[in-house]
Amino acid sequence: MAEPLVGIIMGSTSDWETMRHAAETLEALGIAHESKVVSAHRTPQRLYDYAHGAKGRGLKTIIAGAGGAAHLPGMAASMTELPVLGVPVESKALKGMDSLLSIVQMPAGIPVGTLAIGRAGAVNAALLAAAMLATTDEALSGRLADWRSKQTDAVPEQPE
Numbered sequence: 114m115a116e117p118l119v120g121i122i123m124g125s126t127s128d129w130e131t132m133r134h135a136a137e138t139l140e141a142l143g144i145a146h147e148s149k150v151v152s153a154h155r156t157p158q159r160l161y162d163y164a165h166g167a168k169g170r171g172l173k174t175i176i177a178g179a180g181g182a183a184h185l186p187g188m189a190a191s192m193t194e195l196p197v198l199g200v201p202v203e204s205k206a207l208k209g210m211d212s213l214l215s216i217v218q219m220p221a222g223i224p225v226g227t228l229a230i231g232r233a234g235a236v237n238a239a240l241l242a243a244a245m246l247a248t249t250d251e252a253l254s255g256r257l258a259d260w261r262s263k264q265t266d267a268v269p270e271q272p273e
């Protein structure tokens with residue numbers, strides 16, 4: 114496998130059920146990636162090391178998923194110049210509204226590109242990462258166009 118261009122991080126193994134959709138989408142587009150559990154509050158040193166080392170290792174963007182008091186994407190963004198895409202994981206107590214508001218309401222100065230709650234956000238984070246990488250990668254641009262074209266072809270005209 115080529116060196117990863119996209120780093121997927123998540124606060125807990127329990128986030129994988131959501132974040133695997135980002136990994137699967139990157140896989141389908143042939144984008145080298147890695148997936149790691151990196152918790153802002155349970156493994157702060159791991160987060161520090163990951164975020165500070167990301168750019169130097171050749172990553173181009175980070176997709177960060179977390180639930181509840183979801184400070185992982187914002188903390189990661191504070192420690193790297195790479196673009197960070199945040200995926201709010203659906204929480205049990207508040208259905209992911211807590212995750213969404215924690216991730217989307219970054220004060221001016223450190224941006225996190227925030228996607229939808231749950232699977233849709235994970236898939237779209239991968240597609241957005243792909244679109245960003247495709248601006249300087251013609252082959253990937255073609256694969257992304259094919260992916261979208263297949264999606265269009267798969268939509269039936271009749272509901273049944």
Ligand code: RP5
Pocket residue numbers: 123124125126127128152178179180181202
């Ligand atoms: C967050 O707490 C994680 O991102 C996860 O969504 C949530 C719950 O984690 P677990 O208690 O399931 O490990 O840090």
